[in-house]
Amino acid sequence: MSGWVVVAGLGPGDEALVTPEVRSALAQATDVVGYIPYVARIAPRDGLTLHASDNRVELERAAHALHMAAEGRRVVVVSSGDPGVFAMASALFEALEAGSAAWRALDIRVLPGITAMLAAAAKAGAPLGHDFCAINLSDNLKPWALIEKRLRLAAEGDFAMAFYNPRSKSRPEGFARALEILRETCADARPVLFARAVSTPQEDLRIVPLTDALPEMADMRTVVIVGSSLTRVIETPRGPILYTPRSV
Amino acid sequence: MSGWVVVAGLGPGDEALVTPEVRSALAQATDVVGYIPYVARIAPRDGLTLHASDNRVELERAAHALHMAAEGRRVVVVSSGDPGVFAMASALFEALEAGSAAWRALDIRVLPGITAMLAAAAKAGAPLGHDFCAINLSDNLKPWALIEKRLRLAAEGDFAMAFYNPRSKSRPEGFARALEILRETCADARPVLFARAVSTPQEDLRIVPLTDALPEMADMRTVVIVGSSLTRVIETPRGPILYTPRSV
Structure with a gap:
């Protein structure tokens, strides 16, 4: 199982505020998951599938990311700002805690961003x-x-x-x-x-x-x-x- | 007067956490000012003067940066983490408030970073x-x-x-x-x-x-x-x- 989940902070909007660490994760991803306006910030490319979803479905989105990673995909969950501040990181861990025990063996990382x-x-x-x-x-x-x-x-x-x-x-x-x-x-x-x-x-x-x-x-x-x-x-x-x- | 002061956050240590915005300011600087271990993170180059100072001299360092900018230099004050969180941004504005009225016309910007x-x-x-x-x-x-x-x-x-x-x-x-x-x-x-x-x-x-x-x-x-x-x-x-x- 070589899949992983990264929860990445895109910062407040300016591309000059996205860290190289986050850029690197996006360059390696097979899938990007997130709220519609945040996924819209990601440039499409071959080999990358964009999964945009509406607001208020954070848990479903998180479970989807974990499910794909368990299948071997490299998934970036994008948040605006910093993912750990009122954003997707906590939702991902809620889904992890409630979900399949096998998910706990996954490679999961949170990459900080510039919060609003x-x-x-x-x-x-x-x-x-x-x-x-x-x-x-x-x-x-x-x-x-x-x-x-x-x-x-x-x-x-x-x-x-x-x-x-x-x-x-x-x-x-x-x-x-x-x-x-x-x-x-x-x-x-x-x-x-x-x-x-x-x-x-x-x-x-x-x-x-x-x-x-x-x-x-x-x-x-x-x-x-x-x-x-x-x-x-x-x-x-x-x-x-x-x-x-x-x-x- | 084409000088400026940027107070820039270098993040917690990993170079992959330095934003492109901060990199760009450092590339344009004539002078970098800061606490010794933070200035040590900046690569020397022709045309760039590094001014490293000890801890607890934040106000003197800030006044030095403002003074150099008023002389037309392009000065980056480096902080670890985010400059606005228990770091050099407030010290710079304290020095600005207490200092020469002419300093208030300077181009001063704070560039956020990943705080600890x-x-x-x-x-x-x-x-x-x-x-x-x-x-x-x-x-x-x-x-x-x-x-x-x-x-x-x-x-x-x-x-x-x-x-x-x-x-x-x-x-x-x-x-x-x-x-x-x-x-x-x-x-x-x-x-x-x-x-x-x-x-x-x-x-x-x-x-x-x-x-x-x-x-x-x-x-x-x-x-x-x-x-x-x-x-x-x-x-x-x-x-x-x-x-x-x-x-x-």
């Missing part, structure tokens, strides 16, 4: 330069009460915060509620970064004080970063720089 | 696949009481946690204290990953239950990841896989 919050932070300056949390605001897979609890504790600890999936189509009111909670606990001037489609032609960055942050400023392609109490803006002729100093 | 916790998580499985915090355990730049407060709140919120700089030479007792706090708040079986020198020839990964975690298992080249209450191990013939499921 770090690409967004780099474009804006260095808002995550001190202690921070990453929170998935989608309540598809966890109760909203837990999200709310984590928001309050993160604010109490004065962490900077990065929010993934801030505003889903199915439950857009969650992000509005998250902003309310932050307004109860943080100063009005606390800077909030809305970073949409970072490193793509649609990239759009906006920095506003918490008091001016609106739910409509985010969609599913946006990562939102809320500064700590120390995060601040340096105004420059080239635009604002958002950063958190290292010292308290 | 995500490289370590990928090697171990997907322990950061759900909400998590990143905490710098060094108390060089913040009071220990704040670190302790953040540890308790992160545990209360059931975040997975990644610790950078867990055990400094100057204050090794901090990490022992952190483990005590975790033992007060988390179950004995909570998995802890010690990931040392990930992606280098010295790489060493160890997963132990919290009750068996010892301060000596970490040094300054180690990133420590503590799972949430849901994080678990899948035993396989190739070794343990550590992961956090997506669902609560």
